[in-house]
Amino acid sequence: MRRGGFERTVIYLIASAFTFFAAFPVIWALNISLKFEKDIITRHVSLLPNPATLTNYIAIWTQSNLPDLMWNSAVATFFTVVICVFAGTLAAYSVSRLEYRGRGNVLLFFLILRMFPVVLMIIPLFIIMRQAGLLDTRIGLALAYTAFLLPIFIWMMKGFFDAIPMELEEAARIDGCTRIGAMWLVVLPLVKGGLWACAVFIGIAAWNEYLFALMLTTSSGSRTWPVGLQLMVGEFQLPWGALTAGGILSILPVLALFAIVQRSMVRGLAQGAVKG
C-alpha cells in the first residue's frame, strides 16, 4: 500500500505521543529515584537528576524489609507458576488435542470461571485458609492466585496447542508412538516457546498481585512486596526518593522477563482473548 508523506508524518506523531504517554511515568519515577531528597521536595521541578545518586536504592534495600518482601513474592510466584504449568498444560492439551464428549462444555466452563468476582471468593478463602492453616503462608497465597490465573493459563495455552498441526502427532502415532509418547516427544517440544510465554505471563501477574495478598497475609513472614510497599507509602510515610527506588527495584524482574518473551506472549494473549 502506498501512503502519502503527510499521512506517514501524522501516524508517526500519534505513535510517538502514545509511546511518550506510556513511558513517561516510569521515566519520571526513575528520575526521582536518582535524586537527593532535597532536590525532590522543591517546587522547582528539574527534568534530570543533577547531581545523580544511588543513595535511595541503597537506603531502601538495606534499611527496609524490601528484600524479604521480594523474596516472599518470589516464593509465592514460583509455586503459582509450578501449579499452573503442571495442571494447566495437561488441561489445555486435553481440550485442544483430544476429541471427546463434553469438551466444548469444559472450555465454556473455564471461560465462565474468569468472570467469577474475586471479592466473592476472597472472603471464604480467608476462612478456608485459616481453617487449613494456610492463612499467612506463601503456599496458601500461591493456591489463591491459581484461582484466577489457571483459567487464563488454560485458554492461552490452548491457543498455542491449536497452532500445531494434528498431522504431526498422527504421524508419530502411526510410527508406533503411544498417545502420551506423542504428547511428550512431539507436541510439548513444539509449544515450548508458548509455554514459556504463558508461564511468564502468570508469573508477572502473581508477582504484581495486591488484593489477595492484602487479605491473606498478616505478618512479615509471608507479606509480599506490593502490600509491603503500599504500607511504606501509607503508614510509614517514607520519603519519595526511597519509595520510587523501591518501586523501580520491584518492577525490574517484570521488565526483564517481559523484554525476553514479549513477542510470543503478545501472540498468546491475543489468541486467548480473541477466541474467548
Next chain:
Amino acid sequence: MAPTLASRIAGISDTKAFPWLLLLPALVLVFAVIIYPTISGIDLSFRQMRLNRMDLGTGYVGLRHYIALLDDPVFWISLQNTAAWVIGTVILELAFGLVIAVALDYELPGFRFMSVIILLPWFLPLVVAGNLWALMLDSRLGIINAALQGMGLIDGFKAWFADPNWALPAAIAVETWHGFPFFGLLLLAGLKGIPHELYEAAAVDGAGFWRRFIHIQLPGLRMIIVATVVLRAISLMNSPELLLILTGGGPGRSTQVLSLYAFQKAYREFNFGYAGALSVLMFVLLMVCSWLYVRYSNALKAD
C-alpha cells in the same frame, strides 16, 4: 514379566478416560479455590458472620443483608460510581486503543519497538502504577500540576485526589493509562486479520483514510471490540485495587465502588455476611453482562 511404569502410563493414555485424567488436576484445583469458595460465599451472604463479633453467632438470617443493602445509601452511591468508573474507563481505553492500533498497523520503521513500550503499562503492578501517578499528581511537587500551571490551565497546584469532583476522573485517567494497551494489543491483532484484498479494492475505489476506517476497519473489528469491551468491563467491575491504592473510596464517598465497598466491609469491619451479599449482587450484575455478551456476539455472528 510385570509391565513397566512407562508402558502402564502408555496403556492408560489410549483409554477413554484419558482426556478427563488430564483435566483432573485442573478441575480439582478449580473446585477447591474457585467453585467451593464461591458457593460458600453465596451461603455466607445469607448468614450472620462478623469475625469481630462472633458472639452474634453464624446462623442464617435469610435475606436480611439484602434488605439492609437496599436501605444503605452507600450501596446506591457505589452502584452509581461503579457505572461511571466502568463506562468512563472503557470508553477512554477503547478510544485510545483504537487510535494506537490503527496507527501501529502502518508498520513503519521503529513501530515494533514502540509497540513494546506502549504495552508496558499493562504489565506494571497497580501498586506501582497508582503511586507513580499519585506522585505526578501530587499537590506539592507533582509534575502534572507544574505543567498545567505552566500552561496557565490551573491557578495553583491542585490536590486532585482530595477534590470530590476530580478524584474519580483522575482515577479514571490513571486506569486508562494502565489499561489502554490491552485494547491496543487486541485491536491490532484484529486489524492484522483483515484480508488485504479489502484494502486493495478500497484503494482502487479511491477511498481515503476515513472511508477505509469506517467501511473496512471498524466492521472488521466489530467482534473483537465487543469481546474486549465485555472482558475489560468485567475485570474493572471486579477489581477494586487501583481505587483502594489511590483513594480508598474517598474523599467522602466520591470514588466508592461496589467491589471496593465489599472488600472494605470484609477487610476493615470483618462483616463477612454483608460483604458476601454485596459480592453476590456484583456476581449477578456480571452474569447479566456476560449473558448480554453471549447473546450479542451470537447475533453479530448471525449477520
